[in-house]
Amino acid sequence: xxxxxxxxxxxxxxxxxxxxxxxxxxxxxxxxxxxxxxxxxxxxxxxxxxxxxxxxxxxxxxxxxxxxxxxxxxxxxxxxxxxxxxxxxxxxxxxxxxxxxxxxxxxxxxxxxxxxxxxxxxxxxxxxxxxxxxxxxxxxxxxxxxxxxxxxxxxxxxxxxxxxxxxxxxxxxxxxxxxxxxxxxxxxxxxxxxxxxxxxxxxxxxxxxxxxxxxxxxxxxxxxxxxxxxxxxxxxxxxxxxxxxxxxxxxxxxxxxxxxxxxxxxxxxxxxxxxxxxxxxxxxxxxxxxxxxxxxxxxxxxxxxxxxxxxxxxxxxxxxxxxxxxxxxxxxxxxxxxxxxxxxxxxxxxxxxxxxxxxxxxxxxxxxxxxxxxxxxxxxxxxxxxxxxxxxxxx
Ligand code: B12
Ligand code: SF4
Ligand code: SF4
Numbered sequence: 164x165x166x167x168x169x170x171x172x173x174x175x176x177x178x179x180x181x182x183x184x185x186x187x188x189x190x191x192x193x194x195x196x197x198x199x200x201x202x203x204x205x206x207x208x209x210x211x212x213x214x215x216x217x218x219x220x221x222x223x224x225x226x227x228x229x230x231x232x233x234x235x236x237x238x239x240x241x242x243x244x245x246x247x248x249x250x251x252x253x254x255x256x257x258x259x260x261x262x263x264x265x266x267x268x269x270x271x272x273x274x275x276x277x278x279x280x281x282x283x284x285x286x287x288x289x290x291x292x293x294x295x296x297x298x299x300x301x302x303x304x305x306x307x308x309x310x311x312x313x314x315x316x317x318x319x320x321x322x323x324x325x326x327x328x329x330x331x332x333x334x335x336x337x338x339x340x341x342x343x344x345x346x347x348x349x350x351x352x353x354x355x356x357x358x359x360x361x362x363x364x365x366x367x368x369x370x371x372x373x374x375x376x377x378x379x380x381x382x383x384x385x386x387x388x389x390x391x392x393x394x395x396x397x398x399x400x401x402x403x404x405x406x407x408x409x410x411x412x413x414x415x416x417x418x419x420x421x422x423x424x425x426x427x428x429x430x431x432x433x434x435x436x437x438x439x440x441x442x443x444x445x446x447x448x449x450x451x452x453x454x455x456x457x458x459x460x461x462x463x464x465x466x467x468x469x470x471x472x473x474x475x476x477x478x479x480x481x482x483x484x485x486x487x488x489x490x491x492x493x494x495x496x497x498x499x500x501x502x503x504x505x506x507x508x509x510x511x512x513x514x515x516x517x518x519x520x521x522x523x524x525x526x527x528x529x530x531x532x533x534x535x536x537x538x539x540x541x542x543x544x545x546x547x548x549x550x551x552x553x554x555x556x557x558x
Contacts, residue, residue, distance in 0.1 A: 204246035211237030236314035275417025304353035341428030392418035487516030518549035
């Protein structure tokens with residue numbers, strides 16, 4: 164069964180839809196949300212067909228949960244047959260300045276803008292419940308609240324409700340908030356008047372497609388998630404594919420490139436939401452410090468942050484790939500410390516970084532010492548493959 168964040172059952176009906184929507188929009192604004200827009204709880208068959216095509220080509224990679232019950236994900240009324248309307252809202256998280264210059268700081272990590280403070284799921288969830296509570300109380304309708312918690316296609320719903328359009332980078336772009344927007348959905352049994360859908364304003368622009376460092380777009384509006392740095396650094400649990408490692412640069416959690424270059428961002432004002440104000444220690448954090456995090460220190464640093472979800476080992480794996488790309492021999496001591504890490508995932512990434520930074524003789528000496536005692540076949544494979552890696556770090 165899908166698990167909505169909250170289910171609230173109806174008490175008493177007594178208000179016109181127009182009046183109710185005006186009240187809901189006013190409350191949303193007080194909560195720091197965009198005024199919700201409305202669409203039917205049914206998505207057209209072509210959206211489902213595109214989802215099936217995405218899954219059939221394997222573009223979802225190891226996100227098996229995306230492939231589970233795709234027919235229910237294809238339209239909200241398959242998930243909840245009584246649902247009649249969807250209210251779609253969002254919170255802008257526009258950074259105060261262009262974040263991309265942070266990609267050039269070789270001894271520092273780049274944390275994607277969305278993860279520089281609180282987890283948006285937690286921030287949105289409470290406010291959506293508040294809004295849904297008002298709807299249930301005033302209209303006597305049943306409601307369910309969703310923020311990535313159930314098989315719902317939030318972007319196509321948002322486009323149909325008129326909040327923005329799905330840009331060629333596949334995310335929702337708003338004429339007023341650009342690409343920096345989180346989405347949240349309330350489904351209800353109440354029939355509400357639908358807003359007009361938004362149309363595509365990408366025109367001939369291809370900036371997002373061209374900037375992608377891993378060439379993850381197979382075409383406009385079509386992403387192969389397996390190549391996306393957001394997937395590789397967050398969702399992917401094993402070693403990052405060798406051929407893509409140099410392309411990660413210093414991105415250690417998520418990626419913003421395709422969002423940041425969107426020309427529609429110029430109409431967006433910096434986010435006022437305090438929960439998304441950047442924590443200074445997460446803007447350009449020193450890679451050496453991050454590579455030394457043990458589990459308790461990782462949990463302390465990332466309490467309340469979405470980064471906590473991926474766990475210390477996966478995070479330090481990402482940091483070591485960034486160190487391998489740094490071209491900074493000063494970082495060699497910290498890599499050497501991780502060659503003996505308890506986690507095979509971390510040891511494997513450390514070997515790759517070591518091969519990229521160490522002189523051949525230095526590398527050979529450590530390999531002779533550590534490889535024969537290595538119990539994990541995947542890590543042994545890293546020792547074998549490492550000398551063949553490109554010797555020049557990515558610029
Ligand atoms: C799975 C997922 C991912 C995966 C896959 C992303 C993807 N594009 O599918 C990964 C891990 C890569 C990811 C990354 C990111 N994600 Co994400 N992700 C999701 C999630 C959970 C599901 C998305 C989904 O259903 N994908 C399946 C594909 C098939 O659906 P789709 O993307 O809508 O694909 C459509 C297009 O391909 C289109 N299409 C295909 N062919 C054609 C042809 C034409 C002509 C047209 C017009 C359209 C078209 O049709 C498909 C169906 O509509 C949603 C939350 C949710 N429940 O919706 C968040 C969500 C999309 N993610 C979000 C964010 C913020 C991100 C990142 C920016 C995070 C970061 N900084 O690292 C990146 C952006 C990467 C990118 N370019 O997409 C936000 C986006 C907000 C917005 N403004 O749209 C969402 C909505 C979460 C939220 N509640 O706010 N994410
Ligand atoms: S988030 Fe980064 S890697 Fe993923 S599609 Fe966008 S530019 Fe490419
Ligand atoms: S960068 Fe250009 S093509 Fe990409 S979403 Fe923005 S307007 Fe559309």
